[in-house]
Amino acid sequence: MSLNETMTGLMNTIRTMSGTTDKLSVDDATRITSSAGQWGVRVPNLISDSSNEYQLVQETTNNTKQLYSGAAKAGIKYSLHVTVKDLSYDTLLNIGVYDQNWTWLEGINGTETIPAGGEGVLHLNYTPKQDGFFQWSIMQRDSKAINCQYKCAMLNEGDYAPYTSSTTPYTVDELANRLEKLENKLGGVVKALPSVLLPVRGCAA
Incomplete structure (x- = not known):
């Protein structure tokens, strides 16, 4: 062999x-x-509607496209990664953090940026300091309308895990x-x- x-x-x-x-x-x-x-x-994927087929993102009113929201547990490390392509502007990931009353606490940007016209996988790790909620988005550095495609969005507890559509x-x-x-x-x-x-x-x- x-x-x-x-x-x-x-x-x-x-x-x-x-x-x-x-x-x-x-x-x-x-x-x-x-x-x-x-x-x-x-590992279960917390994004229940994730797909391994590219999906088009088009927004005309602001610079972000919210793709998921869910509960966050204090002290738990979350790993987020998503494959993107056909980017109209420099693109990164963002997590918006809220307390248990949905009061805004902070916004966290990923350290990786994929340039306009590029493609690749974006990553973001986050460990909340208190119980609450978060929303994650594909985000442009400038306030521009989003045009891109994404697939294989994976959000899990713990370290980076390979994409799976499984939620169980x-x-x-x-x-x-x-x-x-x-x-x-x-x-x-x-x-x-x-x-x-x-x-x-x-x-x-």
């Missing part, structure tokens, strides 16, 4: 394990396997059964998978 066939087989197994269908880089695969215990292999994590029994099947299929390789993948970091399959 060639290296390419071996890597594709591994990536297919990891895609099945994590609940995603997207192409994975070796960094993605390493993150999934090394973090499996932390977020239950398939595995139960303990489901997880144990899934990991047992994975280990049997790989012949015990799963435990050493991160160290196996590190020497070829950066490729995707």
Whole structure:
């Protein structure tokens, strides 16, 4: 079996394990396997209507497009990432933070900006200091109408997790059964998978 066939087989197994269908880089695969215990292999996506198909964003009245709002728990780290393209202006992510009475507290911008005409994945991490609510948006640095496309929006508790449309994590029994099947299929390789993948970091399959 060639290296390419071996890597594709591994990536297919990891895609099945994590609940995603997207192409994975070796960094993605390493993150999934090394973090499996932390977020239950398939972390629930808090954005229930997320899609892996591009959706058009067009706004003519202000500089943001609100895409999600939900409850935020104090001390919990949230990770947000979304794939964007066809940007009309320099674009970043924003989270608006509110207390439990929906009184405005602060706005947090992502540190990454994708320039006009570009495409890529935007990230933003946030840990609220008190219980409340937040809204996240795709945002322009200048007050301009938004024109862009986005897909694979992922909001989860904890560290960055690969995109999945799933909103329900595995139960303990489901997880144990899934990991047992994975280990049997790989012949015990799963435990050493991160160290196996590190020497070829950066490729995707």
